[in-house]
Amino acid sequence: MEKILHIVREDQAGERIDKLITSLEEDWSRTQVQEWIKDGVVSVNGNKPKANYKCETGDKLVINVPDPVPLNVEPEEMNLDIYYEDSDVLVVNKPRGMVVHPAPGHVTGTLVNGLLAHCKDLSGINGVMRPGIVHRIDKDTSGLLMVAKNDFAHECLVEQLVEKSVTRKYEAIVHGVIPHDYGTVDAPIGRDKNDRQKMAVVDNGKHAVTHFRVLERFQDYTHIECELETGRTHQIRVHMKYIGYPLAGDPKYGPRKTLEIDGQALHAGVLGFIHPRKKEYMEFRAPLPQEFLVLLEQLRMNL
DSSP: OEEEEEEOOGGGTTSBHHHHHHHHOTTOOHHHHHHHHHHTOEEETTBOOOTTOBOOTTOEEEEEEOOOOOOOOOOOOOOOEEEEEOSSEEEEEEOTTOOSSOBTTBOSSSHHHHHHHHOSOOOOTTTTTSTTBOSOOOTTOEEEEEEESSHHHHHHHHHHHHTTOSEEEEEEEEESOOOSSEEEEEOOEEEOTTOTTSEEEOTTSBOOEEEEEEEEEOSSEEEEEEEESSOOTTHHHHHHHHTTOOBTTOTTTSOSSOOSOSSOOEEEEEEEEEOTTTOOEEEEEOOOOHHHHHHHHHHHHTO
């Protein structure tokens, strides 16, 4: 068990204790923190608080963080849409609605569960929860992912991501009609100070660059292609909202009145990288999923 001490600053006074504690660590969820408070592992000035306690300047918070419960990641037979595979690398087309790797609350039905049933040799660099996972795409984003089958391949692919030499192109439908054909968003991304479950453009964020071009314009929407220069969490979703064109269907960053789609209209359609061992450039393309195509047809009918 890890003991964490925090003294409430003046700018944090008046904030609910569960919200304040959640903001201390990126990996802590509000629900998780509320459970800790209920279980009595959090104290304020030596007393056990309620989750809605309003903190005061100088309050001494002690959090006895429980040891994580080890999760068993079990192989699950799945009909994976594999685009390429050899002894080093695997490229898979992830469907919308599938989580990439297990986490508390999501220990089954993830892409990793399916990969473990498909092949026994996955890199161990990211530990037992994320074997082989070099990069991620969000649960409700469909498209291509590269998976490392050994540590040599993993290190090589991560190096390419760091060097920004991996090709990653996405198609998206956004709210609003973008007047210009091309654009670049160069704005740093970090944790939203008002909502730790969101990312935002912030002054002290990590460098993030997204290039986009217009593919088709509709009455109130635009179909675009985005190319990532960097790979920050929710990068396209945050950047497009920042410039006033949020993704259609995005429950976290978009407006409530939107297209009928379960999650953001975003598809990772093009993935290119240099093979770790062959040293040859490889590029893969996954067509738009059916529900994305249906949306485009509906928008064309409303022109």
